[in-house]
Each structure stands twice: as C-alpha cells, then as structure tokens.
Amino acid sequence: MTGESVRGFYDQLAESYHLLYRDWSAAIVRQGDVLYGLIQQEIGDGSATILDAACGIGTQSLGLAAHGHRVVAVDLSPVAATRAAGEAAVRGLALPTAAADMRALPFRADSFDAVVCADNALPHLLTPADLRAALGEMRRILRPGGLLMATTRDYDALLETHPQSTAPQATTTSHGRAISFQLWNWHNDGEHYDLELFQLTSHHDVWSTHIGRATYWALTRQQLTDFARTAGFERPVWHFPEQTGFFQPALTARNPMSP
Template sequence: MSTARFYDGLAATYHALYPDWEKEVHEQARALSKLLGSPAPGSAIADVACGIGTQLLGLAEAGYDVFGSDVSRAAVHRARAECVKRGLVAHVVVADMRALPWPDASMDAAICADNAIAHLLSDDEVTSAFDELRRVLRPGARLAVTIRDYDAALRERPYGTAPQVMGTPGLGRVITFQLWTWHGASDIYDLEHFQLTCEDEGAWKTSRRTATFRAYTRAHLLELASGAGLAAAQWLTPRHAEDFQPVLIAAGPTRETPHPT
C-alpha cells in the first residue's frame, strides 16, 4: 500500500492516536516554536508531511504564516477543515516532500514531524527531501525533523507495539497497535496498523492499514542532512526537545551558496 493510501485511510481517526489531541496540538506548537528559535509572529513556517494538522494548527494559532504539504489528499482535506473550524488561515496543499511547491528561500523555518521521513526508503530519497527543505529555507532558518528512536529499535528489532486504549470523543473507545515485519536483517520493515473502534455497544470494527518504513539511525540521518548542505545539524533527545521522539535540528546555509557537489 502506498504512503498516501495509508494516511488517506487514517485521516478520519488519526487524532485517536493521542490521549488528548487538542492538548497535543497546543503543546507541540509550543515545543516546536522553541526548537525553531522562537520566530517572530508572522514568520513563514513550512510543515512538510503535515497530516491532519497536529503541528500546523497550533503554529497557525500562535500567529505564524503556516504552509503545509502532505501526500495524502484525505489528510490535507481534514487539515483544511480543522483550520476552518477554528477560524485559522493556513496554506495546505497535496505535495511530495521531495518536490515541495514553494519558492527558493521563502521559509523562515520548517518542520517534518511524526516519523514522516522514515517513509523514504533510500538514501537518495531522503537526500532529495533534505535538498528540498534546504532550498525553501532562508539562509540560517531552522529545520526540525522528528523520528522514532530507531537506534533502539534496530537493537531490539521488535515485532510491534503494545496496544493503546484511548477514550476518544465521537469515537468512544479506540484500541490501536502495530505489527512489524522486518525485511530479513535489513533496516526496512513492513508495518500493519490496526485500529479497533466500538461503534455500538459490544460491536467492534477493525481497520487495518499497511505501510513500509526504514529505520534510520541518528548518525545516518545526520550524515544525509549534512551531505545535503543543511548546516549545524545535531540531535536532541526527547527530554531536551520536549517531544516524545528524538529531534534533528539543522539550518539552511548561513548565506546563499550553491548546492554542494
């Protein structure tokens, strides 16, 4: 299944992955603003792989001029609807992170959150995405990329995740879990994502979606980011980043320079 189809199927219930999605929207915006150097209100921020708006909505509410993109049409549709519901303005389009729709040096900051980069399965694909992020960032503008702790996952090679049980407004109880199937000894795995929703008392509905990920180590992604010309790349732990995943912080070039060859 394609990445777009995976998130098309998840768009309506993505918020059920969090105990309190509305609270998460505001907390992530606060943490990301600090990671990005607290840009001035009105600054242009790109949210690459914005999904249904978990980061985008809070950043727009904080007064930033937010530009979102995602490969999932259903996720983009919901992100737009969530903006309308809140009276927020954001510019959200369907686009691949390897071909961003914005002009060169047009963004004051950028984010790529929630493990989206791991859908790219080769070094060349990740480098293309980093090239595009570098291209749209103004000189010195910051980038934040959040990803699973794959250093730990590659040591443990888990078969999946423990079930999460959430009480979600409008959906009732939702049980979510993942099964992972590794491609031999490689760092690529197929993920089966299950959600069980109780629509009527005692009547459960099961949804299953599949996608493929690559478990990039922090050292590997750091090398790819630096090779793409992103400056001052470094990792922050979840504790220091106030996020539940490790965060790669980098920046656009300190001045307009040609892409490294």
C-alpha cells in the same frame, strides 16, 4: 514503498488519525508549544514563515499556527491535507494546505524561514536517493540561514531490540471506545520494516477493525545527520525528549548563509 502506497495509507487513515492519541486536542497544544520553543530558540522571536512538509491532519501545523506563525501545510495525502484545512477553519486559524510530495515541493526557492518534517515522516523514504531528494528540496525552499527541523522515532534504541509491536493506545470516542496498536515485521536487512496498524473502534458496542500497512526505514541519528550534511545543511544538533518534552528526538540543522 512507493508514493502511491504511502498516499493510500494516509488517505485511509485521515478520518481516524486522531484516534492514535489519547487526547488529540491536547497533543496539538503540547506539540505546538514544544516546537514553537525550539524554533524560537533557533531563529529568535517573532512570527516566522514555516512549511510543514508532512502535515498529516495538522497536529503540528495547528499548534504552530496557534502561536502566530505563518504556516503552510502540505502532505502527500490530499485527504489528510483537506482534513488539516478543516480542522484549522474550526479553530479559526489561517492554514493554507495542499497535496504535495516532499521530494518535489511546489514552492519558489528561499520562501520559508523554517521547514518542519515531524512525526516520523522522513523514514517513509526508503532509499538514499529519495531521502537526498527530499532534503535537497527542503534546503532549496529555505531562506539563507533557515531552519530544518525533523523528528523521527528513536531508532537508535529500537534497532537494539527490533520490537515486533507497539503497546495499545485506547481512547474514548463519542460513540464508544477505540484501540490502536502496531505490528512490525522487520526485513532481512535489519533496517526496514513493514508496519500493520490496527484500529478497533466500537459504535454502540459493535466493533469494527481497520488495518493499514506501510513500510519504514529505521534511520539512525548518524544516518540522518549524514544525509542532512550531504544535502548541504550545517550545524546539525539532536534534541531529546527529556530536554524538550517532545515525544520524539528532533534534529535541527541550518541552511548556510549566502556568501
């Protein structure tokens, strides 16, 4: 998948992204609490300067900003980044946002204490070259000793069964109901898949359907660990939902300290 197609997928989804959650506001708080705890565990107490490298509409950025961190949020989709800024303003949070490609981040070297790339964003990068470019950029903008945190689906488990769909998620809107689910079409290599996201929404009992399409690389934990090490990160550790309460496995790794 090209950058343009990923951007188009999220540009179209930005207005209704919150419908992927039963309660998006509660998810912001819950995810922010967990990520805050992991960051605190890794780099200590106090306010950190954090880049959210794939912020979407702000699910993780808003939660971290509410904990007092200085968060900068970027996303390939300018529509999603703009919505994240608006959601921050409504909540009285400081959250600078911009449209940016994680393979070419518009920041000086050594600018951040931590980089967060959550909610299965890295698997949009479909080639080793793209993944190496993104991780290299994240390391470049981290200060010595800085923290990388990335979360993905549990592809180690999913690759055992190659599921064809996800369970539907229903939520209530101000006008009616909404249902979201995904269909997955696996490529012959067994590692990549095309996703079709269906969102059905009712407005006073009249239903409409939106379908978005994207492609993912089902990266195993070992693959992502190896890519992080190749990019120069040290001390990779995986943290699992049963330990953290986060809904996806999370990889943490450190930028080496300067000699």
